Amino acid sequence: MLSGKAMPESTYDQRLLDTRGSVEWLHQDPWRVLRIQSEFVEGFGLLAEVGPAVSVFGSARIKPGSEYYELAERVGQGLVEAGYAVITGGGPGIMEAGNKGANPGGLSVGLGIELPFEQQLNEHIDIGISFRYFFVRKTMFIKYSQAFVVLPGGFGTMDELFEALTLVQTGKITRFPIVLVGREFWSPLLEWFKGTLVAEGMISPEDPDLLHLTDDPEEVVRVIVEAHREENRRREETAVVEAAATEAGT
Numbered sequence: 637m638l639s640g641k642a643m644p645e646s647t648y649d650q651r652l653l654d655t656r657g658s659v660e661w662l663h664q665d666p667w668r669v670l671r672i673q674s675e676f677v678e679g680f681g682l683l684a685e686v687g688p689a690v691s692v693f694g695s696a697r698i699k700p701g702s703e704y705y706e707l708a709e710r711v712g713q714g715l716v717e718a719g720y721a722v723i724t725g726g727g728p729g730i731m732e733a734g735n736k737g738a739n740p741g742g743l744s745v746g747l748g749i750e751l752p753f754e755q756q757l758n759e760h761i762d763i764g765i766s767f768r769y770f771f772v773r774k775t776m777f778i779k780y781s782q783a784f785v786v787l788p789g790g791f792g793t794m795d796e797l798f799e800a801l802t803l804v805q806t807g808k809i810t811r812f813p814i815v816l817v818g819r820e821f822w823s824p825l826l827e828w829f830k831g832t833l834v835a836e837g838m839i840s841p842e843d844p845d846l847l848h849l850t851d852d853p854e855e856v857v858r859v860i861v862e863a864h865r866e867e868n869r870r871r872e873e874t875a876v877v878e879a880a881a882t883e884a885g886t
């Protein structure tokens with residue numbers, strides 16, 4: 637970890653993605669692949685035994701005591717009571733609230749990101765990793781959680797929401813509940829999905845149904861538990877049908 641004067645002026649993501657400037661950096665790209673690889677290896681190693689988990693996303697700027705902070709804390713607590721680990725971006729605001737709700741009752745995970753300004757993981761974390769690359773970190777959220785809960789937030793939150801939505805819509809991940817918390821905040825976006833995106837044929841009429849909207853932390857947990865129960869039932873049914881087909885064929 638670097639702090640104060642030792643903090644570099646640019647981030648690893650910036651140096652990787654910036655094609656302008658000194659060509660010296662370009663010659664280092666092949667070596668960067670190894671650094672990226674090691675970040676995947678470290679993430680896979682630390683998270684492999686996390687068990688069933690749900691990621692909680694939302695604004696880094698929300699302060700303790702605010703309505704959304706308390707809501708996120710209750711969501712974290714409810715998820716842990718239902719047997720899930722809680723994964724967040726490890727920072728302040730909603731992330732901190734989600735981790736705080738999960739801790740000390742359950743497993744609280746923070747997947748932090750190196751930013752151009754100094755920042756520490758919040759203090760309510762059992763397993764914490766600081767990533768240099770956003771895209772490596774995003775892979776970890778998707779790979780190690782079985783649902784996303786998204787509270788109000790800004791660009792970072794939208795990025796995480798739309799990544800998950802695209803992966804579900806395109807069938808890259810299946811049966812992955814995405815729950816939006818905060819009806820007043822999210823309703824205009826859902827209206828826009830239906831009134832503009834569906835109306836202009838940019839998404840299918842059923843695509844907005846990939847999102848579940850609520851204000852109630854207990855409903856968040858209920859929706860996720862039921863979706864996973866249904867998924868397990870489907871898997872068991874498929875396994876029985878496949879076993880019967882194999883037996884019939886032998």
Ligand SMILES: CC(C)=CCNc1ncnc2c1ncn2[C@@H]1O[C@H](COP(=O)(O)O)[C@@H](O)[C@H]1O
Pocket residue numbers: 692693694695696697724725726727728731748749751755788789790791792793794796
């Ligand atoms: C005070 C401040 C701005 C700190 C930023 N520190 C952060 N630390 C960790 N994850 C972050 C941070 N900022 C954005 N993110 C990511 O983007 C989302 C929040 O971004 P936003 O505030 O909605 O756009 C979080 O779910 C998180 O995964």
